[in-house]
Amino acid sequence: MAALLSAGMTPQDHLLDIGCGSLRLGHKAVPFLHPGHYWGTDASLSLMRHGRLTELPDPSRLPEDHLIEDTTFAFPGIPDTITLAIAFGVFTHLPHADLATTLQNLRRFPNLRATLFTTFLSDAPTSTRQPDGVVTHPDRPPYHVSETQVAQTVRNAGFTPTRLPTLLPRGQVLWTAT
Template sequence: MTPDDHLLDIGCGSLRLGHKAVPYLKPGHYWGTDASLALMRHGRLHELPDPSALSEDHLVQDAAFAFPGIPETITLAIAFGVFTHLPHADLQTALTNLRRFPTLRATLFTVFLSDAPTATRQPDGVVTHPDRPPYHVPQAQVAATIRAAGFTPTRLPTLLPRGQVLWSAT
């Protein structure tokens, strides 16, 4: 990522990434979405070194991954720790809807992986499930979902907290 990129932070919450990205990116290049507008507004006021650096209209309430009002200039998207807590169909919806951004180079997101049809203990001890949060999905299903949305899947080797696996959809 460079300061010239236009970042879409999906499920940005209280700006865990935003408090670093907003000062790094050129003004107006950060957009955040989350199911809770109140949480994003709280993060803007309490997490950003300078809340005026992020226009409140760049925080969009969006629980459906429709990305309403987000400009076509988005070049990168990230969803860290979002799809570990939602059914896999939401990942398919998000990736499909991200196709509308013509200059999008990559979307990074995390999931828990397992082929097990029952609860699975991840390497750090967290227990994931196929049918309730925190969710796990088979690696082949993640790759197929990315391809079905028109992207190329890459499982990245980065080690993440709690055993989450980082993927890139390019």
């Protein structure tokens, strides 16, 4: 929530939470946003439904059809009203090509101001120990990529990359694509 609020999120925004799981962010964002302004995607519809029923103070503020099972980042059924998107801790566990696919597919949202996402950074062609001790890899989870590669991927998708100074758990780096 702090990252989204720093990015200017207001209750009027329409948020797309990519890889929302059991609504770790959703349980805070849904009460903050106007009803119906939160949309979540994840590979597991059952996990999202469970989170809706057990994590939200008022599940009626989040229509069940706002939780979309999506394993390809195609965002089926998500309306064009989306103004902000976040993928926190998603691309650290997926090959870098999935970030490129996601950003390309987000281009279809005409009102999108910014997408926030996290990565692990390293230029090393082999496993790397991040400052907090987690070991990342170029070829398996948790993945690391170079800062140059992330920035180029964001630019190739038609966005402007910004590496934010925010310190995140496990050494993840927070980015904004605007």
